Amino acid sequence: MSLWEYANPVKFMALSGRVLPVVAVLSGLCLVVGLVWGFFFTPDDFRQGSTVKIIYLHVPAALMAINVWLMMLVTSLVWIIRRHHVSALAAKAAAPIGVVMTLIALITGAIWGQPMWGTWWAWDPRLTSFLILFLFYLGYIALWAAIEDNDSAADLTSILCLVGSVFALLSRYAVNFWNQGLHQGASLSLDKEKNVADVFYQPLLFCIAGFVLLFIALLLLRTRTEIRVRRTKSLLARERMA
Amino acid sequence: MQLGVHTLSVARGGIAVLEGLSFTIKAGGCLILRGPNGIGKTTLLRTISGLQPALDGTIEAVEDSIAYAAHSDGIKQVLTVRENLAFWAEVFGTRDIAPALNAFALEPLADRPAGALSAGQKRRLGLARLLVTGRPIWVLDEPTVSLDVDAVAMFAGAIHAHLASGGIALIATHIDLGLEAEILDVTPFKALAPLALDDAMEGFL
Amino acid sequence: MKALLIRDLQLAMRAGGGFGLGLAFFLIVTALVPFGVGPQSALLSTIAPGILWLGALLACLLSLDRILALDWEDGTLDLLACAPLPMEATVSIKAFAHWLTTGLPLVIAAPLFGLLLNLPSAGYIPLVLSLLLGTPALSVIGTFGAALTVGIKRGGLLLSLLVLPLYVPTLIYGAEAARRGAEGLSSTTPLMMLAGITFGTIALLPFASAAVLRVNIR
Numbered sequence: 001m002s003l004w005e006y007a008n009p010v011k012f013m014a015l016s017g018r019v020l021p022v023v024a025v026l027s028g029l030c031l032v033v034g035l036v037w038g039f040f041f042t043p044d045d046f047r048q049g050s051t052v053k054i055i056y057l058h059v060p061a062a063l064m065a066i067n068v069w070l071m072m073l074v075t076s077l078v079w080i081i082r083r084h085h086v087s088a089l090a091a092k093a094a095a096p097i098g099v100v101m102t103l104i105a106l107i108t109g110a111i112w113g114q115p116m117w118g119t120w121w122a123w124d125p126r127l128t129s130f131l132i133l134f135l136f137y138l139g140y141i142a143l144w145a146a147i148e149d150n151d152s153a154a155d156l157t158s159i160l161c162l163v164g165s166v167f168a169l170l171s172r173y174a175v176n177f178w179n180q181g182l183h184q185g186a187s188l189s190l191d192k193e194k195n196v197a198d199v200f201y202q203p204l205l206f207c208i209a210g211f212v213l214l215f216i217a218l219l220l221l222r223t224r225t226e227i228r229v230r231r232t233k234s235l236l237a238r239e240r241m242a
Numbered sequence: 243m244q245l246g247v248h249t250l251s252v253a254r255g256g257i258a259v260l261e262g263l264s265f266t267i268k269a270g271g272c273l274i275l276r277g278p279n280g281i282g283k284t285t286l287l288r289t290i291s292g293l294q295p296a297l298d299g300t301i302e303a304v305e306d307s308i309a310y311a312a313h314s315d316g317i318k319q320v321l322t323v324r325e326n327l328a329f330w331a332e333v334f335g336t337r338d339i340a341p342a343l344n345a346f347a348l349e350p351l352a353d354r355p356a357g358a359l360s361a362g363q364k365r366r367l368g369l370a371r372l373l374v375t376g377r378p379i380w381v382l383d384e385p386t387v388s389l390d391v392d393a394v395a396m397f398a399g400a401i402h403a404h405l406a407s408g409g410i411a412l413i414a415t416h417i418d419l420g421l422e423a424e425i426l427d428v429t430p431f432k433a434l435a436p437l438a439l440d441d442a443m444e445g446f447l
Numbered sequence: 448m449k450a451l452l453i454r455d456l457q458l459a460m461r462a463g464g465g466f467g468l469g470l471a472f473f474l475i476v477t478a479l480v481p482f483g484v485g486p487q488s489a490l491l492s493t494i495a496p497g498i499l500w501l502g503a504l505l506a507c508l509l510s511l512d513r514i515l516a517l518d519w520e521d522g523t524l525d526l527l528a529c530a531p532l533p534m535e536a537t538v539s540i541k542a543f544a545h546w547l548t549t550g551l552p553l554v555i556a557a558p559l560f561g562l563l564l565n566l567p568s569a570g571y572i573p574l575v576l577s578l579l580l581g582t583p584a585l586s587v588i589g590t591f592g593a594a595l596t597v598g599i600k601r602g603g604l605l606l607s608l609l610v611l612p613l614y615v616p617t618l619i620y621g622a623e624a625a626r627r628g629a630e631g632l633s634s635t636t637p638l639m640m641l642a643g644i645t646f647g648t649i650a651l652l653p654f655a656s657a658a659v660l661r662v663n664i665r
Binding site for chain 3: 288291292293294295306308309310311312313314315316317318320321325328329330332333334335371375
């Protein structure tokens with residue numbers, strides 16, 4: 001039983017059809033628990049007041065914004081190396097989710113930044129990096145949309161994803177060099193001492209799990225849709241030929 | 243020197259158009275492809291020239307031995323006829339463009355910008371390009387479009403000389419060039435299933 | 448390879464080749480900035496390095512689709528793909544020709560336009576150096592973008608959308624070097640980073656450009 005078997009659309013459709021409802025329900029549960037706990041049953045921060053609670057949307061969305069791109073990078077590599085069509089379609093399906101996650105992170109960040117820093121937007125390195133990431137997502141999606149031939153589109157976007165990843169990393173360092181920021185240090189780290197206090201931390205973990213599961217659910221749903229779109233096109237092509 | 247094609251299948255936009263084609267052209271031989279528009283002659287010729295991957299089957303030819311010419315000849319309007327030819331000669335590592343100019347009666351036009359040529363004259367320039375490539379196998383896609391009777395004769399003469407010197411020509415054309423050539427109608431090779439693809443792709447159907 | 452370079456230069460120089468368009472665009476951008484931000488010379492000299500870099504970048508961007516689109520339309524790329532010249536060499540040469548006809552004139556003209564924006568005298572050498580080091584990266588990255596969008600009709604806007612994010616690191620280090628120079632600070636670090644990006648892209652990106660061009664040709 002190899003993982004690659006699920007590169008076959010039939011097997012993928014069968015498995016994802018069974019997994020999707022489970023993941024969707026779990027994601028809903030985690031989000032409800034995490035958000036209700038976070039919003040209503042945690043104390044206000046002694047410096048930031050209740051504004052700190054936006055962390056439950058901001059941090060998971062920001063994490064996902066980056067991780068979705070990483071997932072696209074992996075699936076693009078799988079497409080380039082092993083040419084599994086489902087992999088390319090998964091990358092295509094993930095991009096719009098990633099762009100929304102980036103947008104959520106940027107918007108919640110602005111809403112949080114207004115009371116904390118006194119400004120909606122600052123050219124802080126992390127904000128700037130996310131803005132650049134947003135542009136990368138837009139370019140990637142636009143390229144998919146512009147090319148008609150499926151395999152060519154998959155090839156070109158995969159290479160763009162690889163090259164883009166390198167340049168996104170370069171941009172991250174360039175932006176850090178260009179402006180030292182206002183951003184607080186990482187909210188989460190494996191070093192327990194540096195973490196946010198436990199009371200905030202536990203519901204945050206639920207929210208992050210909820211966002212991850214939500215992403216997986218949306219990704220499965222969207223990939224299934226892409227496979228069906230591809231199938232429709234093939235059937236139409238067959239009909240034209242007949 | 244020969245050009246061999248074995249059970250070749252070719253695809254356009256991920257959809258198989260022709261399948262199971264086999265033929266061999268020996269040195270000095272010429273094969274003319276026939277078939278209705280849209281059957282996949284252009285796709286076949288591009289695949290044989292190495293511009294796109296074959297779906298299935300093999301193409302047997304010495305590496306870097308094929309010269310391809312199609313509807314658009316890569317002619318730059320602002321360069322003169324001589325400059326256009328000299329460029330391709332240098333890219334292919336041949337130096338002498340005089341025989342090519344001569345074969346298509348382009349000497350009187352040699353110093354005119356290609357943009358000032360008529361459609362037929364441009365076509366002649368595009369075909370003259372084949373001569374400067376120095377490649378033994380010519381793969382030609384509708385080479386006689388916009389040529390007048392004289393020019394077609396010139397072209398037939400050039401092919402004749404090429405074959406006589408041991409060259410090979412594969413031509414998709416509908417007009418009679420007066421060559422001793424085998425004719426292959428590709429219509430029977432039309433792909434029946436639109437997608438003859440690998441296992442993974444079967445799931446899309 | 449030399450033949451391709453010479454041909455590309457000839458094409459750029461002759462009628463309709465667009466040589467000098469980038470330069471004219473650069474001049475217009477530079478001339479329009481004071482209308483936008485006001486004529487105070489103190490303000491202008493502060494923003495001059497950034498504006499000059501941005502102007503050069505946009506002028507570069509403007510001419511990107513010419514790198515490959517014309518050769519695509521008239522079938523030259525198909526024929527080059529059959530030629531005994533690796534695609535990697537073709538795209539490298541094309542990027543180099545683009546730099547010679549667009550980037551280099553911008554580098555030479557930049558000090559002149561610096562005068563218009565009241566660039567402090569200490570800033571000229573770092574400006575020219577940073578442009579000299581940075582513009583080749585703009586051409587090479589731009590060629591990658593042009594190769595990606597070559598088969599797309601009216602791909603100009605998409606080309607900008609794809610290329611501009613890729614230009615960010617080059618712009619940051621380049622403009623930073625020019626800015627530090629204008630303020631009389633040492634610009635060695637950003638110049639080194641800029642050189643790193645330029646040499647890195649020249650070494651690696653042609654492989655990606657050639658790969659996408661092959662995909663587009665098939």
